[in-house]
Amino acid sequence: MKILIADDDRVSRRLLEKTLEREGYEVIAVDNGRLALQQLSLPDGPRLALLDWMMPEMDGPDVCRGVRTLPERPYVHIVLVTSRGSKQDIVAGFEAGADDYLTKPWDPTELTARLRVGQRILQLEDRLVEARESMRFKATHDPLTSLFNRGIIIDLLARELSRTRRENGCTVVMLGDLDHFKEVNDAYGHVVGDEVLQEVARRLLASVRSYDFVGRYGGEEFLIVLNNCDPTQATLRAEEVRNGIANRPVQTNRGPLHVTMSLGVLASRGWDLDFVEEILGVTDSALYRAKADGRNCVRLATPTAICGAPQQLVE
Amino acid sequence: MTQQDDRSSQVAVNLPELLVRVDNDRDLLRELIEIFKEEFPRLLQQLQVHIVRGDMKSVENTCHGLKGMLSGLSAMRAAAVAARLEEMGRDGNSSGLKDAVALLEREVESVLPELDASITKAES
Numbered sequence: 001m002k003i004l005i006a007d008d009d010r011v012s013r014r015l016l017e018k019t020l021e022r023e024g025y026e027v028i029a030v031d032n033g034r035l036a037l038q039q040l041s042l043p044d045g046p047r048l049a050l051l052d053w054m055m056p057e058m059d060g061p062d063v064c065r066g067v068r069t070l071p072e073r074p075y076v077h078i079v080l081v082t083s084r085g086s087k088q089d090i091v092a093g094f095e096a097g098a099d100d101y102l103t104k105p106w107d108p109t110e111l112t113a114r115l116r117v118g119q120r121i122l123q124l125e126d127r128l129v130e131a132r133e134s135m136r137f138k139a140t141h142d143p144l145t146s147l148f149n150r151g152i153i154i155d156l157l158a159r160e161l162s163r164t165r166r167e168n169g170c171t172v173v174m175l176g177d178l179d180h181f182k183e184v185n186d187a188y189g190h191v192v193g194d195e196v197l198q199e200v201a202r203r204l205l206a207s208v209r210s211y212d213f214v215g216r217y218g219g220e221e222f223l224i225v226l227n228n229c230d231p232t233q234a235t236l237r238a239e240e241v242r243n244g245i246a247n248r249p250v251q252t253n254r255g256p257l258h259v260t261m262s263l264g265v266l267a268s269r270g271w272d273l274d275f276v277e278e279i280l281g282v283t284d285s286a287l288y289r290a291k292a293d294g295r296n297c298v299r300l301a302t303p304t305a306i307c308g309a310p311q312q313l314v315e
Numbered sequence: 316m317t318q319q320d321d322r323s324s325q326v327a328v329n330l331p332e333l334l335v336r337v338d339n340d341r342d343l344l345r346e347l348i349e350i351f352k353e354e355f356p357r358l359l360q361q362l363q364v365h366i367v368r369g370d371m372k373s374v375e376n377t378c379h380g381l382k383g384m385l386s387g388l389s390a391m392r393a394a395a396v397a398a399r400l401e402e403m404g405r406d407g408n409s410s411g412l413k414d415a416v417a418l419l420e421r422e423v424e425s426v427l428p429e430l431d432a433s434i435t436k437a438e439s
Contacts, residue, residue: 010350011384015336018343054379083383083398105386105394108336 001119002046005029006036006063007081008055012104016050016081016111023112033058037066040076047074048118050102053082053093061096068097075125077118081106142216144194145201153215153223158276160213160225161268170269172226172234174241175283176204179260179295181220192252196259199250207244208237222261223280231267238265238298246296260296262287267300326392327422328429333389334437341437348430351388355381355423359416362400366412374412375404381419388430393422 003025007013010031017027028046030036034057039045049067051060058066060080067076080093083104093101099121100114140152148156157173164171178184178200185193197220204214204222217223226237242261249256264287266279282301290299337343358381365373378401385394396419403412 007383009380009383009387010354011347012387014347014350015343015387018340019336019338022338052383054376083379083386104383105332105336105389108338 001048002026002028003115004036004039004046004049004051006031006033006049006055006060007052008032009052012052012081019108019111020050020115023115025115032056033060033063036063040067041070041073043073045073045076047076047122048115049076049078050081050115051078051098053080053089061093061098064093064097074129075122077122079114079118145198145216147201147205147222148213148215150215150217150223153213153217153225154276154280156213156215157223157225157279160227161276161279164228164268167228169228170231170267172229172231172237173266173268173279173283174224174226174238174263175217175265175280175287176222176224176241176245176261176263177287177291178220178245179262179291181259184257184259188252188254188257192254192257195252196250196257200245200259200261203244204241207241229267231269234265234267235298235300238263242296242298262290262295263298264288264290265298265300326429327390327425328433329389329391330429330433330436333433336387336389337437339437341434344437345434347388348434351384351430352427354384358384359420362416366409366416369409371404371407371409373404375401378404385423385426388426390422390426390430393419393426396422 003020005013005016005020005027007016007029008031013029013031017029020027025048028039030039033051033055036049036051036055037058040049040063051063053060060082064078064080067073067078077100078098080098080101081104082089082093082101090101099118102111102114140149141147142149147153157171160171163169178196181193181196184196200222201214201216204224208214208224208226211227213225213227215223224241229237242263245259245261249258264283264285266283266286268279286299286301290297293299333344337347358377362374362377362381365371365377378397382394382397382401385391385397396415400412400415400419403409403415
């Protein structure tokens with residue numbers, strides 16, 4: 001584990017460095033507070049720190065205050081090392097954001113024991129963060145395919161539409177539905193059906209850019225949001241998605257299955273649609289036409305399919 | 316007990332404590348003593364400049380560093396003198412400052428041979 005030592009006294013610094021290396025720490029040693037804060041601000045910076053109270057450029061409590069205001073940084077356990085032993089100093093150190101303190105000259109056994117406490121606290125924090133992230137993932141993703149769930153993909157679409165309106169850009173929306181999926185479930189069972197959905201999800205993700213969004217909209221329906229996409233490319237991009245599904249069979253435990261997808265597509269620019277529901281309604285109409293036209297094809301939303309009145313056609 | 320008596324009752328270097336702190340590592344001890352021999356004259360010179368300039372805040376800071384260094388080497392008597400100097404700097408009390416610096420120098424003179432001797436007492 002990485003640990004930062006900040007002390008302007010070379011003897012103390014070297015002594016701490018050697019003691020902590022013996023304990024298996026990866027030590028980073030600096031001689032002033034400014035460099036300490038710099039190290040602790042790095043994304044993969046140390047999460048344990050031993051800071052001398054009095055240091056040039058920035059003292060230990062100031063470094064504590066600086067660390068505690070860093071956004072998006074995992075918790076850093078800070079031990080102030082000081083010869084200032086008054087109750088007032090100790091309270092000031094804690095109020096600045098220190099977690100613990102050691103009095104100089106420190107005892108090596110006490111030092112390592114206190115650092116182990118720090119490690120335990122960090123491990124606890126890691127477990128809490130992990131649990132929170134896992135819950136966040138579960139709350140926002142479909143458990144079968146790990147794609148965004150319906151609620152989140154609609155929120156993302158709304159956010160994206162609002163952004164592109166503000167920037168006068170264009171969002172391309174695709175609603176894809178697997179053709180005859182009920183027959184797969186009926187003929188091969190739901191386990192195979194689930195395998196198909198998982199593989200389709202992988203292929204959808206592979207056919208879009210890393211910053212586009214893909215969500216499971218319903219049973220075998222998927223919503224794809226292409227951010228800041230050239231509207232003239234909407235059909236081409238949808239064809240790529242369709243081909244990504246239809247080009248090769250899905251391998252299942254009941255053998256390879258040929259699966260296809262129909263897609264309705266809408267490029268947001270020029271439609272003057274304010275509500276996500278309207279956008280989805282128009283895109284769904286295009287999908288309906290793709291189904292009616294024989295499936296395994298792409299249909300672009302047109303003014304005749306719109307619920308409200310569009311101001312102009314898609315470019 | 317007078318202050319003088321108190322000082323003389325303390326050893327210049329608390330060797331058992333120092334050996335525990337360096338984990339009986341002779342090489343480390345030698346390295347720390349070398350650092351101290353380089354640093355002490357430099358800090359002492361800095362201190363004298365601060366005193367001449369009447370910069371008591373810097374007197375406090377420099378003596379704080381000296382105190383930490385000396386206590387790290389378990390030279391507790393010299394560390395106590397450095398602590399007194401630090402306090403004088405903090406209080407802006409310049410009377411007796413030069414005498415205290417002279418005492419610090421004498422204490423460090425007695426520390427050095429003990430530190431050198433401690434190397435042979437460390438195991439490896």
